[in-house]
Amino acid sequence: MPNRDVAKEGAAGKAAPVEVREAAGSSAAESPATGPIDGMQPGNGWSLLASELSVLFRRRRTWAMLLALAAVPVLMAVAVRASSSVPPGRGPAFLDRITQNGLFVGVTALLVCVPLFLPLTVGVVAGDTIAGEAGLGTLRYLLVAPAGRVRLLLVKYAGAAVFCIVGPLVVALAGAGIGSALFPVGPVTLLSGDVIAPGEALVRLVLVAAYLTVSLLGLSAVGMFLSTLTDVPVGAMAATIVASVVSQVLGELPQLEWLHPWLFTHYWFGFADLLRQPVAWDSFGSNALLQAGYIAVFGALAYGRFVTKDILS
Amino acid sequence: MTAAGRGAELAIETHGLSKRFGHQLAVDGVNLSVPSGSVFGFLGPNGSGKTTTIRMMLGLAGATAGSVSVLGLEMPDRFHEVLPRVGALVEGPAFYPFLSGEANLRRLDAADPHASSSTRRARVGTALERVGLTHAAGKKVRAYSLGMKQRLGIANALLSPRELLVLDEPTNGLDPQGTREVRSLVRSLAADGATVFVSSHLLAEVEQICTHAAVMSAGRLVAQGTLAELRDAGKARIRLVTPDAGLAEGVFARLGMTPAGGLNNGTLVYSASGGETNGPVRDDVAPEAVVAAMVAAGVRVRGFAVEQGSLEDRFVALTGEGFDIAQ
Numbered sequence: 001m002p003n004r005d006v007a008k009e010g011a012a013g014k015a016a017p018v019e020v021r022e023a024a025g026s027s028a029a030e031s032p033a034t035g036p037i038d039g040m041q042p043g044n045g046w047s048l049l050a051s052e053l054s055v056l057f058r059r060r061r062t063w064a065m066l067l068a069l070a071a072v073p074v075l076m077a078v079a080v081r082a083s084s085s086v087p088p089g090r091g092p093a094f095l096d097r098i099t100q101n102g103l104f105v106g107v108t109a110l111l112v113c114v115p116l117f118l119p120l121t122v123g124v125v126a127g128d129t130i131a132g133e134a135g136l137g138t139l140r141y142l143l144v145a146p147a148g149r150v151r152l153l154l155v156k157y158a159g160a161a162v163f164c165i166v167g168p169l170v171v172a173l174a175g176a177g178i179g180s181a182l183f184p185v186g187p188v189t190l191l192s193g194d195v196i197a198p199g200e201a202l203v204r205l206v207l208v209a210a211y212l213t214v215s216l217l218g219l220s221a222v223g224m225f226l227s228t229l230t231d232v233p234v235g236a237m238a239a240t241i242v243a244s245v246v247s248q249v250l251g252e253l254p255q256l257e258w259l260h261p262w263l264f265t266h267y268w269f270g271f272a273d274l275l276r277q278p279v280a281w282d283s284f285g286s287n288a289l290l291q292a293g294y295i296a297v298f299g300a301l302a303y304g305r306f307v308t309k310d311i312l313s
Numbered sequence: 314m315t316a317a318g319r320g321a322e323l324a325i326e327t328h329g330l331s332k333r334f335g336h337q338l339a340v341d342g343v344n345l346s347v348p349s350g351s352v353f354g355f356l357g358p359n360g361s362g363k364t365t366t367i368r369m370m371l372g373l374a375g376a377t378a379g380s381v382s383v384l385g386l387e388m389p390d391r392f393h394e395v396l397p398r399v400g401a402l403v404e405g406p407a408f409y410p411f412l413s414g415e416a417n418l419r420r421l422d423a424a425d426p427h428a429s430s431s432t433r434r435a436r437v438g439t440a441l442e443r444v445g446l447t448h449a450a451g452k453k454v455r456a457y458s459l460g461m462k463q464r465l466g467i468a469n470a471l472l473s474p475r476e477l478l479v480l481d482e483p484t485n486g487l488d489p490q491g492t493r494e495v496r497s498l499v500r501s502l503a504a505d506g507a508t509v510f511v512s513s514h515l516l517a518e519v520e521q522i523c524t525h526a527a528v529m530s531a532g533r534l535v536a537q538g539t540l541a542e543l544r545d546a547g548k549a550r551i552r553l554v555t556p557d558a559g560l561a562e563g564v565f566a567r568l569g570m571t572p573a574g575g576l577n578n579g580t581l582v583y584s585a586s587g588g589e590t591n592g593p594v595r596d597d598v599a600p601e602a603v604v605a606a607m608v609a610a611g612v613r614v615r616g617f618a619v620e621q622g623s624l625e626d627r628f629v630a631l632t633g634e635g636f637d638i639a640q
Binding site: 047048050051054055058059060136137138140141142143144145146147148151152308310311312 | 368371372373374375392393396397399401403404405407408409410411412416419420421422423424425426428430469
């Protein structure tokens with residue numbers, strides 16, 4: 001449908017709408033039944049994703065959350081450095097190892113962030129996906145553009161997923177950075193007793209961050225579904241964070257043993273397997289499968305809700 | 314949707330369009346016909362169902378019953394073909410306050426899969442220029458005044474060349490200068506061949522720019538047609554107060570005046586004190602000639618008035634007086 005392209009070029013000029021008419025007329029003559037793909041230029045479908053990421057990472061709120069996450073390892077390292085010694089076996093796991101090897105700051109900080117800080121930030125991003133747009137009123141303009149409801153949902157989820165990648169990575173890298181600045185860096189002793197070089201240790205650290213990314217994808221799907229239920233973003237954010245807390249609390253109750261494998265938080269702390277030699281991928285695989293299930297179920301619920309929703313905001 | 318058939322076709326057509334929210338019927342069996350190339354005024358008091366109708370046209374809300382077709386295609390099923398050809402301002406502008414005006418437009422343009430990314434910058438610049446916002450393009454929308462946001466909303470509707478523009482209260486929040494600019498913008502869009510659908514509760518605005526209009530009241534469409542037709546139905550009429558109604562009707566008939574048809578007229582009201590009759594004014598019969606003819610025929614004229622009808626009278630007659638929001 002080359003005529004549409006002509007019309008697009010014409011848009012830059014003043015006399016644009018005249019050209020529309022011609023373009024619409026002649027294009028209709030050539031292909032009376034225009035399909036959804038017609039007139040779409042290659043690569044254009046990605047514009048919305050690029051735009052979504054740019055909006056997400058141009059927000060001061062996103063940067064504030066990432067800075068807060070980065071502050072966790074920094075505070076921890078500075079506190080350990082300032083104090084004379086850490087008694088072994090107290091505080092978060094690995095904390096006593098920090099002084100011997102700075103790279104442990106990253107792992108320790110990730111461990112500290114798993115139960116609350118990471119779900120908190122992901123809850124804010126995922127809960128904001130649809131409800132945030134609805135709250136601003138921009139949802140109706142995106143849909144009239146037309147973004148397409150399914151496409152918008154996919155792009156929104158992709159945006160949240162990118163945040164799930166960035167969040168743990170920021171903690172891990174900030175930890176490795178401050179750790180190597182304040183403490184010696186050397187070969188790392190793994191949980192299995194094997195010793196690996198600092199370079200490989202860094203790879204393991206990134207692997208742990210990737211594990212947490214996967215862990216948070218299920219929560220993101222839950223958050224996006226909750227976000228389609230309301231026009232008040234704060235409500236969806238709070239509900240998402242509450243969901244993660246409730247899931248963790250249920251995971252602590254021995255009476256609900258049968259339920260535990262189905263909770264999306266079940267494998268959240270299972271990344272220790274990645275710190276063995278050779279790497280045990282079992283928990284990574286089980287975690288990925290569980291999270292995929294949550295994505296499927298809550299993605300379908302979000303789809304069912306959003307596609308038929310009346311946009312009245 | 315061919316070029317040849319455009320003139321005769323309808324840009325927007327609804328059949329029995331209804332929307333129910335709980336127990337309340339917000340839109341009730343609306344049959345709207347918006348001719349291609351018209352500037353169509355969509356009138357109605359607040360809460361009469363105008364915005365809900367527009368939401369259904371644009372596929373934002375589903376209809377409880379009835380159908381909508383826009384540019385000859387069923388909505389919302391074929392939104393991906395229809396909406397790229399439609400520019401819209403729905404229930405006021407809405408933007409990301411933390412982005413600049415320009416960044417906001419780029420964001421909304423990116424949402425349209427048909428919009429070319431290579432011309433995006435140029436098209437955004439042109440749209441901003443058309444609404445006079447070029448100087449504020451880099452400013453965060455948070456710092457915009459209501460009028461500037463409104464202009465930005467109109468710019469968003471003009472990002473791509475459009476065949477149909479749906480503008481919901483486009484002059485809301487604008488100063489008189491801005492209102493004039495919007496009016497001339499609408500005229501220039503129409504002159505370029507686009508159909509413009511303007512919803513408003515400002516009658517003067519509609520009278521100045523529209524060729525056609527429709528009036529909503531309490532969810533129902535109570536009138537639609539060309540502006541001339543709508544004015545005609547409410548044109549100047551004579552109000553005569555007399556106890557000799559029968560005699561007066563005879564005189565009116567002899568003068569070639571028929572009782573006005575339609576709402577709120579054409580009826581003789583008799584009371585103890587006398588009758589009251591009214592009829593449309595014929596341009597070739599002077600009002601004083603009517604009185605003279607009445608007196609000559611022995612009609613006791615107790616009151617005589619020529620009432621000039623206007624769109625406003627018609628509007629009030631159709632939608633009721635006062636501030637009561639229609640339920």
